[in-house]
Amino acid sequence: MESLLNRYRNLTVLLAVILLQLLLVAYQVRTGADVPLLRIWAVNLVVPPGRILENVRSSAVRWWTEYVFLTGARRENRRLQQELDRLRMENRHLRSELGTAERAQALSLFRAQIPSQTVAARVVAAAAGVNSKVVFVDRGASSGVRTGMAVINAEGLIGKVTAAYPSVSQVMLLTAEGFSAGVIGGQNRVQGILKGLGGTECGVYYIHSDEDIKPGDWFYTSGEDRIFPRGLPVGHVKSAGGEKVFKDIVLIPASLSRGIEEVLIVTSPVHQSLPDEQPAPGNAPLMAPPARDPSTASKAEPAHAPPALETDADRLLGRYRKKAESRGAPYGDNDAAAGSAPPVPPPKPLRP
Amino acid sequence: MNENDQFWLPGVSRRKQRRRTRLWVMLAAPVMAILFQTYAPLLAGVFSYLELPLLMVIYFSAGRRSPIGGLLAGAAVGLAQDALSHRPIGLLGMVKTIAGYAASSLGLRLDTDNPLVRFFLAGFFFAGHQLLFWILRRALLNDPASPALAATFLAAVVNGALAVPLFHALDKLRENP
Numbered sequence: 161m162e163s164l165l166n167r168y169r170n171l172t173v174l175l176a177v178i179l180l181q182l183l184l185v186a187y188q189v190r191t192g193a194d195v196p197l198l199r200i201w202a203v204n205l206v207v208p209p210g211r212i213l214e215n216v217r218s219s220a221v222r223w224w225t226e227y228v229f230l231t232g233a234r235r236e237n238r239r240l241q242q243e244l245d246r247l248r249m250e251n252r253h254l255r256s257e258l259g260t261a262e263r264a265q266a267l268s269l270f271r272a273q274i275p276s277q278t279v280a281a282r283v284v285a286a287a288a289g290v291n292s293k294v295v296f297v298d299r300g301a302s303s304g305v306r307t308g309m310a311v312i313n314a315e316g317l318i319g320k321v322t323a324a325y326p327s328v329s330q331v332m333l334l335t336a337e338g339f340s341a342g343v344i345g346g347q348n349r350v351q352g353i354l355k356g357l358g359g360t361e362c363g364v365y366y367i368h369s370d371e372d373i374k375p376g377d378w379f380y381t382s383g384e385d386r387i388f389p390r391g392l393p394v395g396h397v398k399s400a401g402g403e404k405v406f407k408d409i410v411l412i413p414a415s416l417s418r419g420i421e422e423v424l425i426v427t428s429p430v431h432q433s434l435p436d437e438q439p440a441p442g443n444a445p446l447m448a449p450p451a452r453d454p455s456t457a458s459k460a461e462p463a464h465a466p467p468a469l470e471t472d473a474d475r476l477l478g479r480y481r482k483k484a485e486s487r488g489a490p491y492g493d494n495d496a497a498a499g500s501a502p503p504v505p506p507p508k509p510l511r512p
Numbered sequence: 513m514n515e516n517d518q519f520w521l522p523g524v525s526r527r528k529q530r531r532r533t534r535l536w537v538m539l540a541a542p543v544m545a546i547l548f549q550t551y552a553p554l555l556a557g558v559f560s561y562l563e564l565p566l567l568m569v570i571y572f573s574a575g576r577r578s579p580i581g582g583l584l585a586g587a588a589v590g591l592a593q594d595a596l597s598h599r600p601i602g603l604l605g606m607v608k609t610i611a612g613y614a615a616s617s618l619g620l621r622l623d624t625d626n627p628l629v630r631f632f633l634a635g636f637f638f639a640g641h642q643l644l645f646w647i648l649r650r651a652l653l654n655d656p657a658s659p660a661l662a663a664t665f666l667a668a669v670v671n672g673a674l675a676v677p678l679f680h681a682l683d684k685l686r687e688n689p
Contacts, residue, residue: 170579174613177587181602181609185652188600195601202595205543210551217555 260421267422270314276389277428278312279303283421284328293336293356297423300327308387310426316393316414317341317381318423329425334394334413335362342384343394348372351382354394354411361398364409373400373409389429532687533575541682542568542589550596561667563638565589566611567675570637571682573612574619582619586612603652607645611637625683627676635672639664 188194225233271278281297299305301324311318311331319339323330332339339356343364352367364379377397383390395413402408545564552559569589573582590608594601615637622629642664649655 170583170613170617173580174583174609177583177609178606181587181591181605185600185602185606188602189652195595198591198601199595202592205592206547206550206596209543209547213547213551 263422266314267424271424274424275430276426277430278424278426279305281305281311281329281423281425283331283423293333293339293358294322295331295333295420296328297331297425298328299425300325300329302326304427305329305425306427310381310388310392310429311423312392312426313415313420313423315417316395317388318415318420320387321425331423332356333416335360335416340385341388341394342382343379344382344390345371345373346378346380351384352379352409354379357410360413360416362395362411362413364397364411365406367407367409369402369405369407371407373397373407375399379411389426533572533682534685534687537682537685538572541572542585542592546589546592546596549593561663561670562674563641563667563671564678565593566608566638566641567634567671567678569608569612570615570634570675571679573615574622574624574633577616577619579613579616582612582616583609584612586610586615599649600653603648604645606648607641610644611641614640627680630675630679631672633672634675635668638671639668642667 184195267280271280279299281299281303283295284298285296286294297311305321305324307321307324309321309324311320317334319331319333319336320341321329322332334341334354334356335358336356337358339354339362341354342351343354344351345367348371350367350371350373352364355363355365357363367373375397377400379394379397381388381390381392381394393414395411395415398410398412400407400409542565545568548559548564549562552562566589569582569586572585576582586608587605589612590603590605591601593604593608597604615633618624618633622633624630624633643659646657646659649657
């Protein structure tokens with residue numbers, strides 16, 4: 161037997177080693193137990209060198225990427241810089257587009273609120289010349305624009321159309337020399353004449369020095385000029401002084417404070433009422449549209465009751481009403497004339 | 513033609529040509545191979561197809577030309593691999609024990625210094641190792657994994673190709689006669 165084992169010693173050892181391992185596997189599979197000691201040894205043998213290797217590798221990679229591969233970094237930096245420039249330009253363009261959309265939306269809301277019929281237009285050019293106070297808008301005679309029509313935006317009065325070409329119109333801004341409009345103080349209802357001073361401001365003339373006008377007071381269009389519908393914000397008083405018969409009042413226009421891009425051309429003006437409250441400077445309120453419901457309108461204000469402030473045209477209209485009533489026929493009380501009708505027939509545009 | 517020029521010689525003749533490797537190389541090389549096996553696949557998945565511990569077992573077993581030494585070396589390396597795996601300890605131990613024994617037995621009769629022999633030896637042992645491992649998994653653990661013959665064949669070729677320069681590098685660490 162011993163000689164047999166010696167003869168097949170290698171094979172015997174092989175079978176013994178395999179048998180031992182087979183028993184080990186069988187024990188683990190059958191009992192579900194593990195051989196933790198062997199695993200711990202193996203892990204302790206492998207993990208520390210692995211950690212060192214990983215540190216060496218990461219250091220080498222960092223050294224390579226941060227020091228050796230600088231040419232690639234510079235190229236990447238240039239590419240990123242170009243990308244950043246492009247994105248900045250795109251961002252600027254999108255901001256501009258967003259601003260345009262917001263202005264257009266505000267103008268659209270304002271247009272829906274005011275009773276006058278308007279045509280939206282965009283400023284496309286300014287007149288050539290230093291400190292020019294004339295601009296061109298992209299709506300002309302083909303869109304119903306006529307010379308003398310008022311031009312407004314959500315902030316208030318902008319100017320008036322001085323020439324209507326087929327597809328464009330020329331607009332004189334209210335700050336231009338030669339511009340004039342009838343205005344009325346929002347607080348004490350004192351009336352005056354607005355004139356452009358050629359700069360960034362306007363003057364209000366023919367207001368008696370006894371009137372109480374303070375800086376910050378708001379002025380609105382009075383409607384007396386038969387051009388601009390009554391009630392449009394014009395601007396607030398910057399200074400009011402003078403020792404003569406009339407006050408020297410300087411007005412800061414509300415509509416030009418943020419520049420003008422989109423405007424409304426009033427094709428069929430309707431008077432509005434003046435606000436009762438004094439607005440804060442630089443924050444001209446939008447006026448609510450007149451009530452369209454005749455029953456509500458009659459409850460709120462009798463049809464024949466005199467308005468708080470009458471113009472000559474209103475007084476003329478009152479006489480027409482009285483005459484019509486004396487004949488037994490109502491005058492002008494229909495849906496189309498709801499609110500305050502302008503003193504001229506609607507189909508014809510107003511002219512100075 | 514002398515004895516060194518022949519691929520096949522009787523075992524007794526080859527036993528005299530036992531390769532003498534430094535002890536630290538015999539210890540460090542398998543450890544490095546196991547380290548590589550546990551670490552390199554994390555960097556690139558393609559490294560998982562390499563079986564460096566098996567190549568170490570083949571190299572040292574075939575060079576020592578001692579079947580008992582070969583099977584013990586194979587068992588040690590296999591058990592270490594098992595200990596680092598999630599499977600029961602002993603599966604790879606058995607496979608590598610057989611591989612070490614077979615490699616040392618073949619080393620008695622083959623010229624394992626020849627590159628071509630090394631290529632085919634490594635490829636053949638890799639394929640056999642994978643096949644035996646698959647059989648044991650199915651038989652002992654009821655593991656339904658497929659043998660993946662095409663991938664195994666390709667990996668056998670790759671390991672055979674790797675064995676040639678790797679064994680050549682290990683030859684440089686031999687003791688001078």
